[in-house]
Amino acid sequence: MKLYSRGQVLFFSILSAFVVLLLAVGFGIIKPMLPGSNSEPAALLVQEEDAAGAEEFKLLQSDYRILNTSDDLAQFSESERENISIYERLNSAVVNITTETMAINWFLEPVPQEGSSGSGSIIDRRGYVITNHHVIQNAHRVFINLADGSQFEGTIVGVDPENDLAVLKFDPPAGMVLQTINYGDSDSLRVGQKVLAIGNPFALERTLTVGIVSGLGRPIQTSRNRIIRDMIQTDASINPGNSGGPLLDTQGRMIGINTMIYSPSGGSVGIGFAVPVNTARRVVNEIMQFGKVRRGWIDATVVQIFPSLVRYARLPVSSGLLVSRTRRNGLAERAGLRQGSEPVQYGRSVIYLGGDIITSVNGLKTNTLADLYASLEACKPGDVVTVEIIRGGQTSTLQITLADREEVMN
Numbered sequence: 554m555k556l557y558s559r560g561q562v563l564f565f566s567i568l569s570a571f572v573v574l575l576l577a578v579g580f581g582i583i584k585p586m587l588p589g590s591n592s593e594p595a596a597l598l599v600q601e602e603d604a605a606g607a608e609e610f611k612l613l614q615s616d617y618r619i620l621n622t623s624d625d626l627a628q629f630s631e632s633e634r635e636n637i638s639i640y641e642r643l644n645s646a647v648v649n650i651t652t653e654t655m656a657i658n659w660f661l662e663p664v665p666q667e668g669s670s671g672s673g674s675i676i677d678r679r680g681y682v683i684t685n686h687h688v689i690q691n692a693h694r695v696f697i698n699l700a701d702g703s704q705f706e707g708t709i710v711g712v713d714p715e716n717d718l719a720v721l722k723f724d725p726p727a728g729m730v731l732q733t734i735n736y737g738d739s740d741s742l743r744v745g746q747k748v749l750a751i752g753n754p755f756a757l758e759r760t761l762t763v764g765i766v767s768g769l770g771r772p773i774q775t776s777r778n779r780i781i782r783d784m785i786q787t788d789a790s791i792n793p794g795n796s797g798g799p800l801l802d803t804q805g806r807m808i809g810i811n812t813m814i815y816s817p818s819g820g821s822v823g824i825g826f827a828v829p830v831n832t833a834r835r836v837v838n839e840i841m842q843f844g845k846v847r848r849g850w851i852d853a854t855v856v857q858i859f860p861s862l863v864r865y866a867r868l869p870v871s872s873g874l875l876v877s878r879t880r881r882n883g884l885a886e887r888a889g890l891r892q893g894s895e896p897v898q899y900g901r902s903v904i905y906l907g908g909d910i911i912t913s914v915n916g917l918k919t920n921t922l923a924d925l926y927a928s929l930e931a932c933k934p935g936d937v938v939t940v941e942i943i944r945g946g947q948t949s950t951l952q953i954t955l956a957d958r959e960e961v962m963n
Contacts, residue, residue, distance in 0.1 A: 613678040614733040615646075632747075636763060639749055639805045644759045645700040646675045646732040647751045647798055650684055650707075650721070652692035668692055672752040672798030673721065674734045674807060676837070680705075682721040683837060684797030685812055686712045689719050697723045700759060711840035715779055715848075715930055716828055717812050720840045734799050737806030739829035742766055742785065750789040750811055750825075752798030764789030764823075772927070773813070773826055780927040784826045785809045791825035800827040809833075835931070849932040849955025850962070851940070852883040853890060855911060856904050857922050865897070866906045869946050872920040876908035876942075880961070888953040891944060909942040929955070 626634045652668030671688030675681070682697060689695050695707040705723035712719040725731055746766045754760055768786035775781060787800060791814050800809035809827030816822050839846040855874040856862070863871055877893050879886040886892075893905030911919050914928040915938050932938060934957040941950050 612676060612681070612733075614676070614735050615678070615731075635747075635803050636749065636761065639801060639803070640751065640761045643732065643734055643799075643801070643805055644751055644761070646734045647700070647753075647759055648673045648675060648682055649698040649753045649756075649758050650682075650688055650797065651696045651698065652689055653694040653696070654691055655693045665693060670753070670756065670794060671796040672794065672811070673697070674797075674799045674810070675731050676733055676736075676807075678725075678731045678733055680723040680725050680731065681710070681841070682707065682723070683810060683833060684719050684721060685810065686714050686717045686719045688797045689721070695721060697721065698758075711844045711846075713836045713840065713846045715846075715926065716781055716832055716836055717775060718810065718828060718833055718836050720837055734801070734805075734807045736830055736834055737802050737804070737808040739783075739785065739808050739831045742769060742808060744769060747803050748787055748789055748808065749801045749803075750787070750791060750795060750798060751801070752791070752795035752811060754790075754792035754794040756794060760795075762790040767824070771826060774923060775813075778923050778926050780923045781812075781828060782927050782930065783829050783832070784812070785829055787825050787827060788823040789825060790823070795825075832931075847933055848958045849929055849934045849936050849938075850958035851885050851890070851911075851914075851925075851929075851938075851953055852880040852956040852961045853885045853892065854878040855922070855925070858910070862899075862904070868910065869943060870910060870912065873943070874911040874919050874922070874925060875904070875906075876911065877905045878908075880956075884954045884956050889951050890940070890942070890953060909944050911940055911942055912948075913941040914938055929958075934958075 626637060629637065649670065650673050651670045653665050654668040655663045656666045658664050668691070669688055671684060673682040673684035676683050689709060695709060696704055697707045698704045707721040707723040710720040710722050744766050748764055748766055750762045752760060764787050766785060767788050771784040771786050772780050772782050773784045785800065785808070789800070791811050795811045796813070798811050799807045800811050802808050808830050810830070810833055811825060811827045813826050815824040836846055854877045856877050858868060858871065858873050858875055862868065875893070876890060879890055879892040891909045893908035895906040896903050897906060913919055914925065917924065917928040919925045919928060929938070932955055934955055936955050937952050938955060939950055940953050941948065
């Protein structure tokens with residue numbers, strides 16, 4: 554057996570430790586702090602900025618940057634430079650949304666299954682995303698997929714089915730700086746204006762299409778009692794999967810949320826519709842503050858006039874809303890709205906005849922219940938609206954303070 558002195562043992566121990574340290578640095582297990590490194594202060598800066606900017610409902614968005622005019626784009630036309638710059642700057646702010654729903658199998662057991670998919674826009678660096686309500690409708694779980702391939706499970710902050718909008722939230726890891734899309738102004742749009750759409754049609758992620766504003770102020774009926782007013786019509790190619798993605802102007806500002814297409818075949822035929830961003834801005838603020846959109850309502854039960862009712866009751870008009878009942882001592886009754894007094898059976902319902910007929914609200918014709926919903930869509934509880942009525946063959950107007958729709962309906 555060979556014996557080593559104490560000095561030899563100490564020398565070889567120090568040498569071995571030095572070799573292990575060099576190997577650890579070489580394989581990246583240990584990362585040395587280089588002079589001038591500021592990675593830790595940068596992380597602290599992000600956290601401090603988030604804490605300072607956590608003022609409720611104030612969006613934390615990326616700084617607005619002008620278009621890229623660098624020499625590497627000089628070979629392209631001005632229009633191409635706009636397209637390229639907007640896509641390179643904002644495609645990472647467009648997310649792919651996938652959902653999971655619950656179904657019942659043959660043994661009456663709940664089982665998860667793949668749901669719908671669509672697009673969304675990051676509007677806040679804390680992880681807030683705006684999309685369409687129909688993209689996440691009936692979802693059991695919602696997944697948000699970013700441009701770098703990372704996936705996060707999102708939560709539904711709130712929805713607004715009347716404008717087909719929803720706000721989602723995911724939690725980005727510490728140090729991740731999200732690119733956001735800033736709001737533009739949909740009230741200043743002009744027909745013929747160039748627009749761009751980024752989305753995930755047919756699961757082809759972050760696809761760019763270009764077109765123009767083809768029409769403005771389009772009222773689109775999405776269900777029996779829902780009309781989305783002032784929709785933006787565009788010929789920018791929109792297909793299944795684009796829903797919820799942004800419609801952008803040439804400065805890269807969001808001016809609409811792509812929502813639906815008109816298509817006899819199921820594919821794009823150049824007629825797409827987007828919810829105006831000014832509507833979305835109002836809805837998002839309500840959802841982030843209350844988790845829902847509060848709306849005002851006339852606290853009365855109304856019946857949409859139909860031909861047999863016109864004939865039976867000998868009504869003076871062929872369209873409008875008949876006031877069947879008003880809430881006792883409610884806002885509408887106190888404002889002078891008169892309910893019916895003669896009950897008649899219609900199917901399983903009872904209609905009271907003889908009440909006022911509402912023909913318009915704030916200057917918007919109310920020929921149907923959908924018209925009434927649309928006319929009050931932007932109104933809040935406590936707002937005062939001008940209601941035109943017909944009573945005894947005479948037309949007059951009332952100033953009615955709105956109640957809370959949720960309270961009236963429930």
